[in-house]
Amino acid sequence: MKKKLGPYRPSDDKTPKYTVKDVSEMMQVSSYTIRYYENEGLIPGVERSRGNIRLFSDHTLAWLRIVHCLRMTGLPIEGVKHYINLCLKGDATIPERAELLAKQEKNLKHQIKMLREQMDILKYKQGLYKKLMDGEMEDTCNPARSKAANG
């Protein structure tokens, strides 16, 4: 059997450290994406082990969480970069950050609304299929129907 030791951690540091794979599993984000974000400077302060392996702390994990959140709301990478830079500049930028988040919240609300509309469409279509499969509308050759319906 093999014992999993994990990557090298500085001995004088008791805070937990996570590898890309750990983070990937914790946050349901692909390893590719995590490395991509880190390379783009979207996650400041990620440490490296002696063997050059990325080590995330709870702190850098929190950065990733907000990056991921902003991406989900539709903010492009460049926008996220801008937000991160605002954060690094200190408290003076808080109003601008708050404004940005408000905009993304609005965006997100709209997204959710759209998705719920799609849900209704799916439900409706599924209802139709169910009827057809249960034989309630078995007049397949009816020209009126075949003219009006697609799918």
Place this chain on the structure above:
Amino acid sequence: MKKKLGPYRPSDDKTPKYTVKDVSEMMQVSSYTIRYYENEGLIPGVERSRGNIRLFSDHTLAWLRIVHCLRMTGLPIEGVKHYINLCLKGDATIPERAELLAKQEKNLKHQIKMLREQMDILKYKQGLYKKLMDGEMEDTCNPARSKAANG
């Protein structure tokens, strides 16, 4: 002044016809995307005017609606193509189509759940910012805070 006549419509046809731009405005989908979908064969049966201009009917509009819906649920273009082909094959494919829609519904539910979680994160962050702006946590130089907080 100029009178808008719109594109040529076959004189023997009284059903309404829409251009790409009309459809784009009706459905909030870019003209680029609509042409792209049509070129990919995702919207069967789109007519052309004598001047080669795309003419959508309510019927082809309905195709676009379902294509758009499936894309929103995360089904890739190739998957949509497959669904469209199933539709064109006739009622024998209804069970498979129903299964596909069920899968997309599940997918969509998950998406909405994820987005709502992001909403919570945004709300929380905004709450923090509000407090900071109202001066309730004005100890900016507190090392404990600057160590723990990002953004």
Place this chain on the structure above:
DNA sequence: TAAGGGATTACAGTTACTATAAGTCAATAC
């Protein structure tokens, strides 16, 4: 000391658009 497995980098490839340039055509303007 050699082998193994997982992480690293650089870079190529993919998806789904998005934008541009050159050309066509119907409809007014003159």
Place this chain on the structure above:
DNA sequence: GTATTGACTTATAGTAACTGTAATCCCTTA
């Protein structure tokens, strides 16, 4: 009747955000 306008066409190039691959490195265990 011809010129101009402007929306639409195609072909093709460009972009954003990953995603995948190949070569290399390095820690661990045999």
